[in-house]
Amino acid sequence: MGTITRKREVVLALDIGGTYTKIGLVDKNGNIIGKRVFNTGSKNSFQGFVLNLEEEVGLLKAASGNMVKIIGIGIGAPNANFYTGQMEHPPNFKWGDTIPISDTISSLFKLPVVLANDANAAALGEYKYGxxxxxxxxxxxxxxxxxxxxxxxxxxxxxxxxxxxxxxxxxxxxxxxxxxxxxxxxxxxxxxxxxxxxxxxxxxxxxxxxxxxxxxxxxxxxxxxxxxxxxxxxxxxxxxxxxxxxxxxxxxxxxxxxxxxxxxxxxxxxxxxxxxxxxxxxxxxxxxxxxxxxxxxxxxxxxxxxxxxxxxxxxxxxxxxxx
Structure with missing residues (x-):
């Protein structure tokens, strides 16, 4: 019988900026397995962003082969509310006043999502890995x-x-x-x-x-x-x-x-x-x-x-x- 290889558990991490969005697969020790960058389209529609995200995540997963298992999604975004899972009145975006980031992305990928203000996420990254x-x-x-x-x-x-x-x-x-x-x-x-x-x-x-x-x-x-x-x-x-x-x-x-x-x-x-x-x-x-x-x-x-x-x-x- 062949050996069963256990997949490496990773988080799909999204850093949504006013100009670029960075995505990556990150294990618990802070190793980045793969990453991609694309234009956020903050002056366009949120629906357009979601379509781009789906495509980019597909490319990211394909590049990592079949060796990883995504267990959840972490998102840093401007004016993100940790409690509601929404971006609320983000000044440099034209996506609307309240954007249901967590619910939309959780539904899209069928995974649990944790969302916070982008700088809060950056602070936690420096604390845990930096x-x-x-x-x-x-x-x-x-x-x-x-x-x-x-x-x-x-x-x-x-x-x-x-x-x-x-x-x-x-x-x-x-x-x-x-x-x-x-x-x-x-x-x-x-x-x-x-x-x-x-x-x-x-x-x-x-x-x-x-x-x-x-x-x-x-x-x-x-x-x-x-x-x-x-x-x-x-x-x-x-x-x-x-x-x-x-x-x-x-x-x-x-x-x-x-x-x-x-x-x-x-x-x-x-x-x-x-x-x-x-x-x-x-x-x-x-x-x-x-x-x-x-x-x-x-x-x-x-x-x-x-x-x-x-x-x-x-x-x-x-x-x-x-x-």
Whole structure:
């Protein structure tokens, strides 16, 4: 008789972003068996996303052969409510006010689903598999299309009464400031995100006369990595944009310290790839705005996770409750 090979148990992990969705098969130890990336289509229909997802998951499963068994699905998504399983009023999406993510995807694949805010999922991923293994109190900031935040207090995700605690992207920087997709003005994510720093760059291009390669790039074509690359090369406009971003973000991180007294912040997402160009002004302005009792006590780290590793957070969401 032939030997029966036991299939490897994995979670199908989905990281739904405003621009791209990353999917992967992840085992309990955080090994990524396979992964794919596709355009989210956040400005199109939710039905279109579901069709694309079905196709992409089919391709992912085919690539893994017949060696894995998917036992469940973990999903990180903007404005996701852990309790209701819905995305609620996501500012950078045109899918509707409340989107039944958990029910739709659970029905599609006939598997149990755990859903949480994308940054909450990222925080859990850092805690279980990443830089926060030795920490009990920390905040993860995802600096992508928008700004997400996940908070871990005493080793547990802070969820809040409605499952939506930690929306630091929508704390106010300036009541008369930039219009945000959420309908408010002056939200932190309109300054400290990839979209925010692009807006800052274009304001600076209008105000300053310095030469910059960024003058040749349209708003739609510009990326956070592009601005970071130019800043590292010494581009005056890009460096000033990071200085402004770091000042605003650092001051709001100081406010968060007063609320939570964390050991550390972990910065992840597109903007974090700028390294010290971002880290230096953030730390400087956070320290300058800290209440005296906290000065010198709060670390700021750049996540070492690759962007494709974003699936580890949603996977950790599901695996945390599996014995």
């Amino acid at each position: 830089m926060a293994k030795e920490l009990k109190h920390f905040v993860v900031l995802t600096l992508g299309t928008g700004l997400g935040s996940g908070m871990v207090v005493d080793g547990k995700l802070l969820l809040g009464a409605n499952g939506m605690a930690g929306e630091l992207g929508h704390v106010n920087v300036d009541p008369e400031g930039r219009s945000c997709n959420c309908g408010l003005k002056g939200c932190l994510e309109t300054y400290a995100s990839v979209t925010g720093i692009k807006r800052t760059v274009f304001e600076l291009l209008g105000e300053l006369k310095e030469e910059s390669i960024l003058r040749k790039v349209s708003f739609d074509k510009m990326t956070g990595e592009m601005i970071a690359e130019q800043a590292i090369k010494g581009d005056v406009i890009a460096l000033r944009a990071f200085e402004i971003t770091g000042e605003i973000l650092g001051s709001k991180m100081a406010d968060t310290v007063a609320h939570l007294d964390p050991q550390a912040f972990i910065l992840t997402g597109g903007l974090s790839k700028a390294g010290n160009v971002l880290l230096k002004p953030v730390v400087e302005h956070m320290e300058a705005n800290l209440f005296g009792a906290y000065k010198g006590k709060v670390k700021v780290y750049l996540s070492t996770s690759e962007s494709a590793d974003a699936v580890l957070g949603p996977a950790a969401l599901f695996w945390q409750d599996v014995p």
